Amino acid sequence: MIKKFIYLEWKAFTRSASFGANLAMKILIGFLMVYFSLIFIAMGVGAFYVLKKMNLEPLITVNKFLIYYFLSDLVVRLLMQAIPVLNIKPLLVLPFKKPTIVHFSLGKTAISFFNWTHALFFVPFSIVLIIEGYDVVGILFWLIAAFSIVYINNFLNIILNNIDKLFVIFLGIALALGAAQYYKLFDITTFTGPVFQGFYETKGLFLIPILVLIGLYAFTFKYFKNNLFLDAGLSKKEDIATTENLTWLNQFGTLGTFLKNDIKLIKRNKRSKTTIFMSILFLFYGLIFFGNKDQPEIMHIFAGIFVSGGFLFVFGQFVPSWDSSYYQLMMTQNIPYRGYITSKWWLIVIATFISTILASFYLFYGIEIYLTIVAGAIYNIGVNSHLVLLGGAFTKTPIDLSNASGAFGDKKAFNISSMLLTLPKLLLPLLLYWIGLHFGNKTLGLTLVGGAGVLGFVFRNTVFSIIEKRYKIEKYSTISAYKQKN
Amino acid sequence: MIQVNQLSKKYNETTVLNINNLEIPKGQSFGLVGNNGAGKTTFFSLLLDLIQPSTGYITSNNIQVNTNENWKSFTGSFLDESFLIGYLTPEEYFYFIGDLRHQNKADVDALLAQHEEFFNGEILKNKKYLRDLSKGNQKKVGIIATLIGNPEVIILDEPFANLDPTTVSRLKKIIKELAENPNVTVLVSSHDLQHTVEVCDRIVALNKGEVVKDIQTSKETLQELESFFSV
Numbered sequence: 001m002i003k004k005f006i007y008l009e010w011k012a013f014t015r016s017a018s019f020g021a022n023l024a025m026k027i028l029i030g031f032l033m034v035y036f037s038l039i040f041i042a043m044g045v046g047a048f049y050v051l052k053k054m055n056l057e058p059l060i061t062v063n064k065f066l067i068y069y070f071l072s073d074l075v076v077r078l079l080m081q082a083i084p085v086l087n088i089k090p091l092l093v094l095p096f097k098k099p100t101i102v103h104f105s106l107g108k109t110a111i112s113f114f115n116w117t118h119a120l121f122f123v124p125f126s127i128v129l130i131i132e133g134y135d136v137v138g139i140l141f142w143l144i145a146a147f148s149i150v151y152i153n154n155f156l157n158i159i160l161n162n163i164d165k166l167f168v169i170f171l172g173i174a175l176a177l178g179a180a181q182y183y184k185l186f187d188i189t190t191f192t193g194p195v196f197q198g199f200y201e202t203k204g205l206f207l208i209p210i211l212v213l214i215g216l217y218a219f220t221f222k223y224f225k226n227n228l229f230l231d232a233g234l235s236k237k238e239d240i241a242t243t244e245n246l247t248w249l250n251q252f253g254t255l256g257t258f259l260k261n262d263i264k265l266i267k268r269n270k271r272s273k274t275t276i277f278m279s280i281l282f283l284f285y286g287l288i289f290f291g292n293k294d295q296p297e298i299m300h301i302f303a304g305i306f307v308s309g310g311f312l313f314v315f316g317q318f319v320p321s322w323d324s325s326y327y328q329l330m331m332t333q334n335i336p337y338r339g340y341i342t343s344k345w346w347l348i349v350i351a352t353f354i355s356t357i358l359a360s361f362y363l364f365y366g367i368e369i370y371l372t373i374v375a376g377a378i379y380n381i382g383v384n385s386h387l388v389l390l391g392g393a394f395t396k397t398p399i400d401l402s403n404a405s406g407a408f409g410d411k412k413a414f415n416i417s418s419m420l421l422t423l424p425k426l427l428l429p430l431l432l433y434w435i436g437l438h439f440g441n442k443t444l445g446l447t448l449v450g451g452a453g454v455l456g457f458v459f460r461n462t463v464f465s466i467i468e469k470r471y472k473i474e475k476y477s478t479i480s481a482y483k484q485k486n
Numbered sequence: 487m488i489q490v491n492q493l494s495k496k497y498n499e500t501t502v503l504n505i506n507n508l509e510i511p512k513g514q515s516f517g518l519v520g521n522n523g524a525g526k527t528t529f530f531s532l533l534l535d536l537i538q539p540s541t542g543y544i545t546s547n548n549i550q551v552n553t554n555e556n557w558k559s560f561t562g563s564f565l566d567e568s569f570l571i572g573y574l575t576p577e578e579y580f581y582f583i584g585d586l587r588h589q590n591k592a593d594v595d596a597l598l599a600q601h602e603e604f605f606n607g608e609i610l611k612n613k614k615y616l617r618d619l620s621k622g623n624q625k626k627v628g629i630i631a632t633l634i635g636n637p638e639v640i641i642l643d644e645p646f647a648n649l650d651p652t653t654v655s656r657l658k659k660i661i662k663e664l665a666e667n668p669n670v671t672v673l674v675s676s677h678d679l680q681h682t683v684e685v686c687d688r689i690v691a692l693n694k695g696e697v698v699k700d701i702q703t704s705k706e707t708l709q710e711l712e713s714f715f716s717v
Contacts, residue, residue, distance in 0.1 A: 241575045241615045257585040261571070268573040268615070329569040332534045333586045334558040401573065476538050483568075 001096065005104045037120055044124030048132065059129060059142075063196035064189045070149055071174040073118075077157040078167035079274065081114045092228070102224045106217070109154055118150045134200075141206040145199035148209035155216045159223065239268070254336070258343030265322060266315075269401035272322065275314040279351065282310025283359055286373065290365045297442075300369070301433040301449060304376030305384070305426060307359050311351035312380055316388035317395065319344045320471075324398040324482040331479060337468045341389055345464075348385045352377055368442065375450040376429070382453030384425045386463045393470040396481035428452070487512040487639065487671045488533070492542035495528055495695075503528045503695040505542075510673070510688075512638075515665035517686030517703075518675040519711065524692040526675040527565065530643050533673075534563055546639060559587075562632035563641040567624055569631075572617030576609045576627050579616060580634065587635030594634060601630050604656045621648045629657065633664075640664060641673045646681045654681065661685040679715070683708045691715075 051058040091101055109115075126143045130136050160166050180186040198205045246263065249256035266272045289295045289303035306313075315322075320340075323330055330340070356377040363370045429449045436445025456463070471478075490508040494501060503525040510516050518526050531537045533544055535551045543550050546557045563569070571579055584594040598610065608623050616624060625648055632640055645661075646654050662685055664670050676682045682689060683703055691699035691711065699714060701707055 239615060239618070241613045241618075243575045243577045245578075245581070254585070257582065261574075261582060264573060264578065326568055326571045328536055328565065329571070331536060332558065332561070332563050332569075333583070335586060476536075479536055 040120035041124050044121040048128045064193040066196045067192040074153050075167050075170045081157055122146055138200045142200040145206040145209045148213045152213050155220045254339040255343050262347050271401050278314045279310030290369050300372050301429050304372040307373050308352050308355040308377035309380045312348050316348045319392040321397050321399045327482045337471055349381050352380050375446040378450045378453035379429050382456030387425050390467050393474045396478050398482045489545045493539055494541045496540040513668040515672040515686045517682035517689040519682050520692035525695040530641055560638040562637035564628040564632045565643040569628055570616045583631045583634050589635050639671045643675050646678050658685050679711045
């Protein structure tokens with residue numbers, strides 16, 4: 001029985017869209033996977049020695065922060081880890097016993113990417129600990145406990161997945177705890193640190209997370225088994241729809257028609273809603289660079305571009321794929337391409353503008369830093385907005401709007417032409433800024449970057465004509481690419 | 487109204503459609519029948535410039551569809567659910583199409599009121615997004631949306647599939663009314679010979695991409711077609 005399931009899974013895996021991509025793509029994905037795996041392993045190995053060098057007891061220090069590690073893991077899972085529900089439907093009427101189906105689909109989540117990546121950190125770290133003379137049995141118990149918690153998170157995600165916006169609560173808890181600790185109001189780690197340390201020191205304590213895990217599995221199993229009906233656990237959640245007319249946008253004519261549609265697109269689909277969340281994350285990107293003496297000054301402009309460009313990069317990059325599911329409709333309607341592109345452009349411009357205003361908290365670092373962000377925003381509006389739209393003509397990845405996962409860059413969206421278009425988005429402002437710094441001062445650098453943006457803005461009609469032409473050339477291949485779902 | 491010239495479509499040397507010459511005069515209601523893979527949807531996709539012809543071309547109202555986009559302003563079409571915007575409510579969808587066809591809200595409302603019977607109370611004001619409607623109800627929305635803005639050419643691919651019997655007879659009534667208008671050319675494809683014969687003045691049967699029958703509808707047409715398709 002299980003053999004049949006594994007056969008199906010294998011077929012699903014080898015025939016998935018990302019796997020079926022061309023050879024160059026596979027190699028690229030392979031490289032990226034190896035690269036990130038190596039980084040994780042290096043972190044696992046390196047953590048011990050780095051902490052040691054900082055005169056900290058490595059295991060105690062890691063244990064201290066594990067609570068945050070697991071909390072953020074849960075947030076990421078709630079946001080991105082999808083539970084495999086839809087694939088169950090065709091199995092229901094076939095001669096499989098229900099418990100087998102549930103065991104298998106739960107078991108399948110266990111080998112998910114979200115679980116085994118943790119091994120890349122925990123296993124090398126544990127090995128180093130053993131090599132460095134820590135108690136072998138204690139470390140093994142500690143490792144087992146840590147993995148039990150990883151899997152507890154896995155099943156918590158499955159149970160809690162149906163509750164909307166829960167990740168916000170967990171994110172809130174994590175941030176609140178972090179802030180409380182930072183301002184020395186309340187330190188959660190003084191309570192949780194010893195518990196994690198206890199998994200190593202007190203033999204037998206590791207049984208507790210294991211028991212919790214077993215209990216949770218039993219609960220999840222029962223929950224799923226009782227809900228294995230088309231009108232219960234397997235039903236699609238239907239939203240209560242409200243008609244919004246957004247009539248205030250009518251004054252913008254055709255542009256308003258598209259803007260109305262785009263606003264609804266973003267508001268009503270999971271995938272597009274995550275882009276908003278991502279854009280907010282991008283706002284804080286600058287914190288890494290500003291006020292950090294270790295980063296070269298040239299990197300400031302890099303941050304400047306990213307802070308206001310979050311929406312541009314995560315949403316703009318996928319124009320026109322957002323409309324992929326009804327692209328045929330768009331192509332048969334009396335739609336001027338110009339109007340369509342212009343409305344997307346305005347959307348990006350408005351979002352960049354709002355981000356720039358929200359980013360005013362960087363004034364805390366001084367007016368110069370904020371001017372860097374403003375220069376970046378001008379460059380984003382004048383140059384990058386055109387580049388993402390142009391890149392969109394080559395990005396022919398259909399987007400499944402209801403699916404949230406994949407927001408962190410759809411694998412298939414990597415293609416050579418859109419990669420080439422990414423370079424000027426980041427390298428050109430970097431170069432301009434460098435020239436300014438080299439031959440003058442910061443002000444000259446910022447003026448050059450901002451000037452490029454203004455120039456792009458001035459010539460936007462010419463640029464739009466080029467983009468329009470490109471979209472028309474790509475029309476047929478885009479339509480046929482969007483037809484291939486999954 | 488529509489003129490097909492030496493049209494063919496090949497995928498890797500397999501010819502899926504090959505029509506030398508076909509003329510559809512203005513005001514005709516034109517039925518396209520054939521088995522799966524006969525080339526019905528391919529023909530409509532070519533007519534809507536969604537795919538490129540391998541040879542030849544189609545003109546609609548003297549506009550060559552694959553070089554000039556002006557046909558879009560007088561053509562309404564519904565091929566499948568990919569013509570619907572899933573995250574909109576039916577009302578929002580109708581107004582969106584209306585906006586694109588330069589119809590104000592009152593025009594659209596008037597059209598919707600006219601087809602209230604066709605909707606059978608399952609479409610409007612139901613607090614559902616299009617993606618959550620049943621297949622049949624989605625189809626109802628798509629079909630009525632093609633009528634917005636009084637197009638001169640209306641293209642419907644398999645309009646009868648997935649509809650309940652009552653809706654089918656109501657749809658036939660709508661198509662017949664459109665057919666009576668001398669300015670409107672209706673193109674309908676279907677597997678169902680009887681429905682097509684009932685609503686169309688002229689029936690063309692396709693088989694493996696070739697026109698195998700081209701008949702003006704008469705009393706004997708249904709029988710003729712049935713004997714043709716029965717092996």
